[in-house]
Amino acid sequence: MIVAEKISKYFNGERVLHDISVSFEPGKTNLIIGKSGSGKTVLMKSIIGLHIVDNGKILYNDRNFLLMSPKEQRELRKEMGMLFQGSALFDSLTVEENIQFPLDMFSNMSDREKRERVNFCLKRVNLEKANKLFPGELSGGMQKRVAIARAIVLNPRYLFCDEPNSGLDPKTALVIDKLISDITHEYNITTIVNTHDMNSVMEIGEKVVFIHEGRKCWEGNNLQILNSKDEALNDFIFASDFAKRAKQNIDQTSS
Amino acid sequence: MGKVFIKPDRWKMYYRQTFREIESLGLNSIGIVIIISIFMGAVITLQTRYNLENPLIPLYLIGLTARDTMLLEFSSTIVGLILAGKVGSNIASEIGHMRITEQIDALEVMGVNSAGYLILPKVTAAVLFNPLLTILSMFVGVFGGWLACISTGALTSTDYIYGIQYWFVPFYITYSVIKTIVFAIIITTVPAYFGYNVKGGALEVGHSSTRGVVTSSILILLFNVILTQLLLAK
Numbered sequence A: 001m002i003v004a005e006k007i008s009k010y011f012n013g014e015r016v017l018h019d020i021s022v023s024f025e026p027g028k029t030n031l032i033i034g035k036s037g038s039g040k041t042v043l044m045k046s047i048i049g050l051h052i053v054d055n056g057k058i059l060y061n062d063r064n065f066l067l068m069s070p071k072e073q074r075e076l077r078k079e080m081g082m083l084f085q086g087s088a089l090f091d092s093l094t095v096e097e098n099i100q101f102p103l104d105m106f107s108n109m110s111d112r113e114k115r116e117r118v119n120f121c122l123k124r125v126n127l128e129k130a131n132k133l134f135p136g137e138l139s140g141g142m143q144k145r146v147a148i149a150r151a152i153v154l155n156p157r158y159l160f161c162d163e164p165n166s167g168l169d170p171k172t173a174l175v176i177d178k179l180i181s182d183i184t185h186e187y188n189i190t191t192i193v194n195t196h197d198m199n200s201v202m203e204i205g206e207k208v209v210f211i212h213e214g215r216k217c218w219e220g221n222n223l224q225i226l227n228s229k230d231e232a233l234n235d236f237i238f239a240s241d242f243a244k245r246a247k248q249n250i251d252q253t254s255s
Numbered sequence B: 001m002g003k004v005f006i007k008p009d010r011w012k013m014y015y016r017q018t019f020r021e022i023e024s025l026g027l028n029s030i031g032i033v034i035i036i037s038i039f040m041g042a043v044i045t046l047q048t049r050y051n052l053e054n055p056l057i058p059l060y061l062i063g064l065t066a067r068d069t070m071l072l073e074f075s076s077t078i079v080g081l082i083l084a085g086k087v088g089s090n091i092a093s094e095i096g097h098m099r100i101t102e103q104i105d106a107l108e109v110m111g112v113n114s115a116g117y118l119i120l121p122k123v124t125a126a127v128l129f130n131p132l133l134t135i136l137s138m139f140v141g142v143f144g145g146w147l148a149c150i151s152t153g154a155l156t157s158t159d160y161i162y163g164i165q166y167w168f169v170p171f172y173i174t175y176s177v178i179k180t181i182v183f184a185i186i187i188t189t190v191p192a193y194f195g196y197n198v199k200g201g202a203l204e205v206g207h208s209s210t211r212g213v214v215t216s217s218i219l220i221l222l223f224n225v226i227l228t229q230l231l232l233a234k
């Protein structure tokens, strides 16, 4: 369980996060949604500690991350996997070396065990025979899958995904969403996904937190979201005029 | 930046990276060091020869001048400046690129000390390998002078070879190697610092690379003066 309590973050005097309190549950895909620039990435990176928050608490199973020593923080991070918006694969390493990297760094496995684990993870993300390729030789969807494989190779308890669908076609995006959701349930991971893609919300949004201009405006799940009364949220969900008219029709028939 | 010099997370990974860096920063610089050293050795020899008008000065002193110029100044400082351009821009842009594509964040999330993992192997590789480049440059430069002598007939081979052995001060090599080690630290840490702290996009990576090269070049010149005063003043 990850809990953020009243966290605030400023950049050069400008406030980007306003007292956000939110909790993320194990074994679930927790979504942070909002427009571009609303503060999703900053919120996620603050929770991981890549940004230092100016106020508030961040609790991992009731332990305050901000009060841990750098060594304890690094230990905790070995339980985290992250999928970055641009995949962030190491471009000087092959696919296989990328995935093996955390094992080389932190495990005491033999070379054979490592190879088996790498192949297992590659298979899990449906990417075989790409072992010797470099990230530059892969499509966007394949890069994302390699990045997921790298993120899960150490059996993380927490998985963070920043806009896993960005730059992908809708069909590939769905495959990636499905993969993240399956992995979450299979290994009982606490997963947090940033997205502005309503398809993802409807598909995998077991818990959804809506961020607008650095404030938390709504939380619930994908079944409740279409009926919300929050104006900013409705504006976000029903962005097109077409969708707005459809929503009005639904509201009229239901009232 | 203190994070660079703490104990590596995994020695095996640190050794592996260091060997990679020796290859990419060191071995790949051999060519350019040979080329500039040959030509500079040749030019120094010819210039000394053509500026020497007093018939009382023995010609073999030309060999001595070429040798000492290479030993004292060229093979450490000028090679250092050239490497600051080549290696420095390479380091700043590589690390800057890793910063803006979130590869450094990825290392940090894994729990890796990113500054240490990325920078320390480069410093180690340069400190170990650059002295070899300096010594190589000395030999090649002196050889370039000899080539110039025999190909232009400006000086006889005998005079030149006598000159390069005349009044040899071994400490000049030590002095040059000490300078090279200090320059190696500058050439790797300064551009790495600029790359590591890039914010923004490709344009900023370019700027950081330029700033890294300019700053490390100026520091090399400054430390050249300081070290010369410390090491050679009698």
Ligand SMILES: Nc1ncnc2c1ncn2[C@@H]1O[C@H](COP(=O)(O)OP(=O)(O)O)[C@@H](O)[C@H]1O
Binding pocket: A011, A012, A016, A034, A035, A036, A037, A038, A039, A040, A041, A042, A043
């Ligand atoms: N490192 C930074 N320095 C200054 N401002 C930043 C930084 N990172 C993000 N911001 C600002 O914070 C706001 C939220 O950004 P972000 O979290 O990236 O939005 P998104 O919801 O699209 O992920 C934006 O206005 C952005 O300009």
Ligand SMILES: [Mg+2]
Binding pocket: A040, A041, A042, A085, A162, A163
């Ligand atoms: Mg973002």
